[in-house]
Amino acid sequence: MHVTILGGAGFLGRKLAERIAAEGNLAGRAISAMTLLDQVRATPPRAAFPVTVIEAGLDNFETLRTAMPEGTGVVFHLAAVVSAQAEADFHLGMRVNIEGTRNVLAAAAALKAPPRLVFTSSVATYSGGQDAVITDATRQVPANSYGAQKIIGELMVHDHTRKGFVDGISLRLPTIVVRPGRPNRAASSFASSILREPFLGEEAALPVPEDFALFIASPRSAVGWLLHAAGLATGAVGLDRSINPPGIRATTGEMLAALVAAGGDRGRVKRVDDKEIFDVVSPWPAKFDTARARALGFAPQPPLNEIIGAFLEDDLAATRALRTAGS
Numbered sequence: 178m179h180v181t182i183l184g185g186a187g188f189l190g191r192k193l194a195e196r197i198a199a200e201g202n203l204a205g206r207a208i209s210a211m212t213l214l215d216q217v218r219a220t221p222p223r224a225a226f227p228v229t230v231i232e233a234g235l236d237n238f239e240t241l242r243t244a245m246p247e248g249t250g251v252v253f254h255l256a257a258v259v260s261a262q263a264e265a266d267f268h269l270g271m272r273v274n275i276e277g278t279r280n281v282l283a284a285a286a287a288l289k290a291p292p293r294l295v296f297t298s299s300v301a302t303y304s305g306g307q308d309a310v311i312t313d314a315t316r317q318v319p320a321n322s323y324g325a326q327k328i329i330g331e332l333m334v335h336d337h338t339r340k341g342f343v344d345g346i347s348l349r350l351p352t353i354v355v356r357p358g359r360p361n362r363a364a365s366s367f368a369s370s371i372l373r374e375p376f377l378g379e380e381a382a383l384p385v386p387e388d389f390a391l392f393i394a395s396p397r398s399a400v401g402w403l404l405h406a407a408g409l410a411t412g413a414v415g416l417d418r419s420i421n422p423p424g425i426r427a428t429t430g431e432m433l434a435a436l437v438a439a440g441g442d443r444g445r446v447k448r449v450d451d452k453e454i455f456d457v458v459s460p461w462p463a464k465f466d467t468a469r470a471r472a473l474g475f476a477p478q479p480p481l482n483e484i485i486g487a488f489l490e491d492d493l494a495a496t497r498a499l500r501t502a503g504s
């Protein structure tokens with residue numbers, strides 16, 4: 178089986194590619210080849226099968242077809258303009274997150290056998306803020322353009338699935354921490370910065386109060402969920418192909434306490450006012466009842482110390498090396 182990762186140079190795309198390369202199979206099937214497409218050149222992981230890297234956007238149908246040759250069994254669609262950037266550049270967000278996703282679905286639908294298509298949606302599709310409790314039945318009312326674009330993506334995946342063009346699953350990912358490397362243009366980037374920068378001897382800005390909670394998960398959990406979604410028997414999923422995976426709720430104060438428990442210096446974290454970021458993240462809910470995902474076998478996110486431990490074990494050394502190299 179051929180596997181395609183769109184957004185293969187990104188934070189989660191890279192980790193997913195490495196895990197698939199290490200395991201050599203996916204959804205119980207041996208992998209014959211993998212393609213990583215991204216507008217930024219992806220670094221192919223060491224693998225026992227050929228890995229093709231395509232440096233391209235989502236705007237060209239033929240390029241997307243090349244990235245998904247006949248025999249493609251699973252497509253992971255992770256390429257996106259993320260939250261703060263989609264808010265700052267509305268038209269770019271529309272072009273990539275909606276038109277790009279439409280192109281991806283058209284290319285996947287052109288395959289003779291409908292592939293499993295795993296699309297990464299987001300908790301940012303919800304609003305209601307700190308007091309809201311999101312269940313599997315809660316209506317999505319987005320409070321920013323990124324959330325609206327992700328809902329449209331989910332609906333496109335839903336309808337392409339209903340038509341039998343693809344076999345889709347959308348995962349509404351929590352905020353994934355700790356993001357290695359440099360901060361990105363996600364509005365929630367601070368949640369990673371406050372747990373990453375102190376270990377690098379750098380300062381991090383906290384644009385929300387310490388009682389502000391987020392719904393979070395580790396990259397290990399996110400990759401595990403993506404792999405689980407790739408092999409999920411969809412009989413039990415039914416018509417609703419969007420799933421809220423079981424992350425955890427944590428306040429930034431709890432995150433800072435976990436930082437200290439892991440040996441990090443919370444003195445490096447400075448409270449700042451940043452209205453632009455606060456306006457994007459403040460409507461995001463943090464309390465989720467994820468009964469459906471648990472019933473479908475998505476593994477619950479372990480407590481906060483796992484999240485920090487995963488960063489220290491998997492990513493701190495590489496992030497430090499990148500900083501030393503000046504990137």
Ligand SMILES: NC(=O)c1ccc[n+]([C@@H]2O[C@H](COP(=O)([O-])OP(=O)(O)OC[C@H]3O[C@@H](n4cnc5c(N)ncnc54)[C@H](O)[C@@H]3O)[C@@H](O)[C@H]2O)c1
Pocket residue numbers: 183184185186187188189190214215216217233234235236254255256257258259273277297298299300349350351352353354361363365
């Ligand atoms: N990381 C999180 O906290 C989080 C939370 C919820 C949802 N998500 C979603 O998960 C997915 C992966 O997130 P991530 O953190 O790895 O993001 P990321 O920004 O690290 O990776 C996204 C990748 O998409 C690529 N990309 C952007 N526009 C493109 C285009 N036009 N053509 C081709 N490639 C393009 C970027 O170059 C980047 O490598 C995204 O869809 C994101 O919206 C992430």
